[in-house]
Amino acid sequence: MxxxxxxxxxxxxxxxxxxxxxxxxxxxxxxxxxxxxxxxxxxxxxxxxxxxxxxxxxxxxxxxxxxxxxxxxxxxxxxxxxxxxxxxxxxxxxxxxxxxxxxxxxxxxxxxxxxxxxxxxxxxxxxxxxxxxxxxxxxxxxxxxxxxxxxxxxxxxxxxxxxxxxxxxxxxxxxxxxxxxxxxxxxxxxxxxxxxxxxxxxxxxxxxxxxxxxxxxxxxxxxxxxxxxxxxxxxxxxxxxxxxxxxxxxxxxxxxxxxxxxxxxxxxxxxxxxxxxxxxxxxxxxxxxxxxxxxxxxxxxxxxxxxxxxxxxxxxxxxxxxxxxxxxxxxxxxxxxxxxxxxxxxxxxxxxxxxxxxxxxxxxxxxxxxxxxxxxxxxxxxxxxxxxxxxxxxxxxxxxxxxxxxxxxxxxxxxxxxxxxxxxxxxxxxxxxxxxxxxxxxxxxxxxxxxxxxxxxxxxxxxxxxxxxxxxxxxxxxxxxxxxxxxxxxxxxxxxxxxxxxxxxxxxxxMVPTFLIKSNIPTIASVKPYTPLELHGRDIYIREGCNNCHSQMVRPFRSETERYRGEYSKAGEFVYDHPFLWGSKRTGPDLHRVGGAYNNVWHFNHMLDPTSTSPGSIMPPYPWLFEDEINPGLTAGKIKALRTVGVPYAEGFEDVANDDLMKQARSITEDLKASNVEIIETAEIVALIAYLQRLGTDIKVESTNQNQ
Amino acid sequence: MDNNTLFSQESMLYITFGLVLVVALLVLIVAVYVLQLLKAFIRKDMTEEQLAAEQMEQGWFARLWTKWNSFRPMEEEEELLLDHDYDGIKELDNHLPPWWKWLFYLTIVYSVIYLMIFHVFKSSPLQEEEYELEMTAAAKMKQVEQVEVVYDFDENTVTLTTDQTELADGQKFFATQCGVCHKADGGGLAGPNLTDKYWRNGGDITDVYKVIKNGVPGTAMISWENRLNPIRIRNVASYVLSLQGTNPPNALGPDGDLYEPGN
Missing domain, CATH: 1.20.210.10 (Cytochrome c oxidase-like, subunit I domain)
Incomplete structure (x- = not known):
């Protein structure tokens, strides 16, 4: 050889x-x-x-x-x-x-x-x-x-x-x-x-x-x-x-x-x-x-x-x-x-x-x-x-x-x-x-x-x-x-x-059964897609990497439903979450039931200086959210993209979405004004507050309906 | 009746003990291992005779290790060499370590049993049921506690208590639970300031009592009715009202309507 x-x-x-x-x-x-x-x-x-x-x-x-x-x-x-x-x-x-x-x-x-x-x-x-x-x-x-x-x-x-x-x-x-x-x-x-x-x-x-x-x-x-x-x-x-x-x-x-x-x-x-x-x-x-x-x-x-x-x-x-x-x-x-x-x-x-x-x-x-x-x-x-x-x-x-x-x-x-x-x-x-x-x-x-x-x-x-x-x-x-x-x-x-x-x-x-068999993710009728403003807020949440320290998953333990004051998280609540934001580490508390738990001005103050509302907090402040503005020009694109992957936004909603966005933003800024805080409607913090206030609340609508 | 042990607390205790054991075991393994390493490094300083003497008498672990792995003696290694050679690396034809093989079988058996218990015979609760059990156990404990007590007041007839032990009880509860939102001194954080004369839902003892008992729908203020007995609610409400005019530092501004006692 x-x-x-x-x-x-x-x-x-x-x-x-x-x-x-x-x-x-x-x-x-x-x-x-x-x-x-x-x-x-x-x-x-x-x-x-x-x-x-x-x-x-x-x-x-x-x-x-x-x-x-x-x-x-x-x-x-x-x-x-x-x-x-x-x-x-x-x-x-x-x-x-x-x-x-x-x-x-x-x-x-x-x-x-x-x-x-x-x-x-x-x-x-x-x-x-x-x-x-x-x-x-x-x-x-x-x-x-x-x-x-x-x-x-x-x-x-x-x-x-x-x-x-x-x-x-x-x-x-x-x-x-x-x-x-x-x-x-x-x-x-x-x-x-x-x-x-x-x-x-x-x-x-x-x-x-x-x-x-x-x-x-x-x-x-x-x-x-x-x-x-x-x-x-x-x-x-x-x-x-x-x-x-x-x-x-x-x-x-x-x-x-x-x-x-x-x-x-x-x-x-x-x-x-x-x-x-x-x-x-x-x-x-x-x-x-x-x-x-x-x-x-x-x-x-x-x-x-x-x-x-x-x-x-x-x-x-x-x-x-x-x-x-x-x-x-x-x-x-x-x-x-x-x-x-x-x-x-x-x-x-x-x-x-x-x-x-x-x-x-x-x-x-x-x-x-x-x-x-x-x-x-x-x-x-x-x-x-x-x-x-x-x-x-x-x-x-x-x-x-x-x-x-x-x-x-x-x-x-x-x-x-x-x-x-x-x-x-x-x-x-x-x-x-x-x-x-x-x-x-x-x-x-x-x-x-x-x-x-x-x-x-x-x-x-x-x-x-x-x-x-x-x-x-x-x-x-x-x-x-x-x-x-x-x-x-x-x-x-x-x-x-x-x-x-x-x-x-x-x-x-x-994966295949989880994708194909409906019973794996029981739907909840009251869970609706995010509003345009909430979408912007969610994207800010993603951009700032909030999920690195905060989970959005209340586990079925008494200690968690007590602490986070609500039901444990259900599969059907996340059907419009592209991507999911469950997180893997709680350096801060879970946020899945944070919607409605605090008022808007609390979130406003907390994001500006976490220690003002939570003395001793190790969370960093986010001052830029108060100066930077969201770009409403992106709203239509976001909605169309999400519709492509299956979120049921009505056809043509992207054209009027910004009206909805401004309306929701105004309701938040007016509420803030009542607490002597002035901020423009398009400030990023407004969108983030909108998202946080929505988190985990859809299921509450369901339980109210059942009680009637 | 000694029924203070909650189901969940008891099982928590076992779990904790189990965990501590596991961690302790792991630490122990690491410690033994590090000691072995250190010992090996110290041996460097031994003379030839000392080393030879030590090798003659193997420790119990070394003997066990040899047995469990059913090692072939080092002298027979030549026979085990495979005729491959990859860039100078040769391989031995040793059989699988028996203890390792049994470990593998054991984990497979464990897995089959696990799936049977939870998904075929359904004899152990899955997470939803586990949660229900935990909640039922907690509720049962509550019932035992509150058995057959008749209170001589309700939310409309409640009056301020000035009893110092009762106020202290209210204070203790306020500091740990209410303080999360209202600040331990009542100055307000997420929830409003409770030390001034401005109230969202009225500042009379019956008003405060009702807010604690029923909560305020649409806000973070939850109903405490199922969590506190009426005496405790009265103690907390009385303590809250005792904070009037304390002017704690960094308190929140006025929120709600002015309320003057006696109106």
Whole structure:
């Protein structure tokens, strides 16, 4: 057999690695800022672009898609070429992928602070950027599949399986969840409404964790861990079983984000049981990683690369046990909407993703620059700072979550809420917020040390952009026999189709009935579409990211119907909500029954300075809502777009909608005037007040009718 | 009769204990693990003999771990090597760790039972029913409390109380519940100022009593009739009226009609 000579492209890996470090620093810096805002609201700076509601999505997008995303690509481009013994399919595609991805990140960094957002978590970017993401992701996919097809290695290694699953599933998730109807260049409404939108969003949100933060990193683990430890992978069989069970089961578990909401019970139960069944497949990955180190533990003591990876894999095991526990109804009833969830995701994010990335970079950079790590001591300091950072971050957040939740639920002997004032439960945990920021700072300091260490390492070595290798080409012959799975490993296209089937089943079973069977979302006759002014107000609510701190979902608990003074939320109430705004965290109180609970002037004062009505509040003020005006020119477009996705506005309503808008605005400004507050009708605050006063009130009309 | 324990509170207690246990367990696992790591790092300083001696006697956990995973001895590793080689990475043909396999089966069994209980036999309440049960239990407790008490006044005949313990009771209740909207000093926040002479619905004891008892439709003021017994309403109303003229700082301005006592 003739040996072919070819070159591995290291330059693309270098590009992605540099982007990883830069965006890691930026993303975590924004994280530190929002963490600080929670105990020092002044840090919202009184301007729109730096308020918590707008930059919390900036933090999540930056760390997930910029930091972890770039790291994933760096790791995949390096390992894939070597595992397949082939250069990347096309250099052009590689660099389109790189620059395209950075442009998307730049677009996110500009649009999110501007308040251009869809409000759907981890899918906040507006529709033109959604299209760009799709294109770039397909470029990545073509480049990957192309490389697999021209490989010089007969069988695909387990890391490649995980890369394939990542590509296929993220593509499906992103496209389905991003179905939206454009209103303007940077504004769209979700195609789905209410319960359905929530189901699609959390099918996406949960599996973004699964297929953007988990499967690619398992793939990376299967390459870098045995490489760094110089040990064989513990069990090929375990790889097979945990790979297929993981990707098949993961996709079903999305509804565990919606327990005790208006989602139909059967879907919730599926979310719970599939989460429980996910424990073993997840732990399979952890075990195969840890057991690969069997006989190499003496090296773990010496080598910072392995130390990072061991803690990463352990954090993965922790988070994937905790996740299923949080999916049990009783536990979820306590943990959901609290900081417990924040702790949970940061054990995964800082521990699993962060530490895997650090371990990988400490291994890759010396390798690619043909030198030794500049300082092993600095890497060890980074390791301890990082570990300590995670602990100091997570423990206060666990405490805060449990303490606040118990305060929310606590009744006194006479049957009254012990802490009827939500704010009391917030001020109680502010010290925890301070400690969390310290934990974040420790972790961040470690990352800075790493950046210096890596730069110094690069400086002392010399970068090899092209690395020569040789291998025989694959013979064009039919190979039969072998283990059933090894046969699949020889057929990449067939394998990809199998992956697609495995990940589609769960989503279809949960979504199709929810969309097609009426009984899943019982309609309520008195629930009507929003008025034009309320629509404008709702869009302001979305723009300011209110849903980042306020839920709109009163769960069926006595403690919630008491606190929020109304019925628990019903599925039929959300049928015109494009997008749904249930939220996932209560830093402030739930707002679904806020309509009519306060008078207009209260809202006016509260938005201008929250501490004037709620002393001690950590909510930022929104002074610009009092100066900026809504654009009635957009009303018709909004109404037409919503009619397209099924909201029953009468034909021609868009032509008279602004009359209705002005009428409603005037009634609010006149009411405000009675309280000695003057404001023009088109001020944004008027629209926001209109929306808030409408929230959750339609159902009250129904009950009044029934009483008659 | 000792019936102060609410169904929900009791179950809350169990849940809390369960949670604390889970968290404690997790913390314990992490602690043991970190200790192991630290121990491993300290071992660096051991001499060869010390290390060899330690390896001879395995701890109970190591023995259990070996057994549960049914590890093949390290010496036999060669036999397990698969003939693949991916960029230098080899794979072993170890079988699935038995405890892991049983864990997987267990979760599947759990899932089947879970779905049966909730959706086939329907023997456990789903969330709507769970809520009804919780509310019924709370209401039942209320009934027990209010059994067979006859009050010698109603909303039209109620009079101010000046009894200090009763006023203190009213104050305590006002501070925690009413204060959310009216501010603890009565100066008003979301709800109106209660310390001046301006009232939306009248400032006589019977007026205030009625507002608390029936609520004010169309506003945030809810009816407290089902939540408070008449004595308690009288205490709160009397306390509210005792705030007249206290002029707390940062109070809201006049709202409603001027009311002079005795009119």
């Amino acid at each position: 003739e040996l072919e000579k070819f070159k591995y492209d290291n330059k693309i890996v270098k590009y992605f690695a540099i982007a990883t470090v830069i965006f890691g620093i930026i993303g975590m810096l924004v994280g530190l800022m929002i963490a600080t805002q929670l105990f020092l609201p002044q840090l919202n700076l009184g301007i729109p672009y730096t308020t918590f509601g707008r930059i919390r999505p900036l933090h999540t997008n930056a760390v997930i898609f910029a930091f972890v995303g770039n790291a994933m690509f760096a790791g995949v481009y390096y390992s894939m070429q070597r595992l397949l013994k082939a250069r990347m399919f096309s250099d052009t595609l590689s660099y389109i992928h790189f620059w395209g991805w950075q442009l998307i990140i730049l677009a996110a960094a500009i649009t999110l602070p501007l308040g251009l957002t869809t409000s759907k978590e981890y899918a906040e970017l507006e529709w033109p950027i959604d299209i760009a993401i799709t294109i770039i992701w397909v470029v990545f996919g073509i480049n990957m599949i192309g490389t697999i097809l021209k490989r010089r290695e007969r069988h695909m290694y387990v890391a490649i399986w995980f890369y394939i699953a990542t590509f296929v599933t993220v593509a499906v998730l992103h496209v389905v969840n991003s179905f939206e109807i454009p209103v303007t260049m940077f504004k769209s409404y979700s195609w789905y409404a209410g319960v359905q939108d929530a189901l699609v969003q959390w099918w996406y949100g949960h599996n973004a964790v699964a297929f953007f933060l988990t499967t690619p990193f398992l793939g990376l683990m299967y390459y870098y861990l045995p490489k760094a430890a110089n040990r064989p992978v513990y069990s090929y069989k375990l790889s097979i079983i945990h790979f297929w069970s993981l990707i098949f089961i993961y996709i079903w578990a999305g509804p565990h984000h919606l327990l005790y909401t208006s989602l139909p019970n059967w879907a919730q139960s599926l979310g719970t049981v599939f989460s429980i069944m996910l424990i073993a497949p997840s732990w399979g990955g952890m075990l195969n990683g840890l057991l690969t180190l069997r006989g190499a533990w003496d090296r773990v003591r010496e080598d910072p690369v392995l130390k990072f990876m061991v803690v990463a894999v352990t954090a993965y095991g922790m988070a994937t046990l905790e996740g299923p526990l949080l999916s049990i109804k009783n536990v979820n009833a306590i943990a959901h909407f609290t900081d417990w969830i924040i702790a949970h995701v940061h054990v995964g994010g800082l521990g699993w993703n962060g530490f895997m990335i650090f371990g990988m970079l400490y291994w890759l950079v010396p390798k690619m620059w043909g030198t030794k790590l500049w300082s092993t001591k600095a890497a060890n300091i980074h390791f301890w700072l990082g570990t300590l950072g995670i602990i100091v971050y997570a423990l206060p957040m666990y405490t805060a979550g449990v303490v606040q939740s118990l305060m929310w639920k606590s009744f006194n002997a006479e049957g009254f809420l012990e802490y009827p004032n939500f704010l009391e439960t917030v001020t109680q945990i502010v010290p925890m917020y301070m400690m969390r920021a310290i934990g974040g700072l420790l972790y961040f300091t470690g990352v800075i040390i790493m950046a210096v260490n890596l730069v110094r390492t690069a400086k002392q070595g010399s970068f090899k952009a092209e690395e020569t290798a040789e291998a025989p080409a694959l013979e064009k012959k039919r190979i039969v026999g072998g283990h059933w799975h090894s046969r699949w490993e020889r057929k990449p296209v067939f394998f990809t189709v199998l992956v697609l089937i495995a990940i589609v089943i769960g989503g279809v079973v949960e």
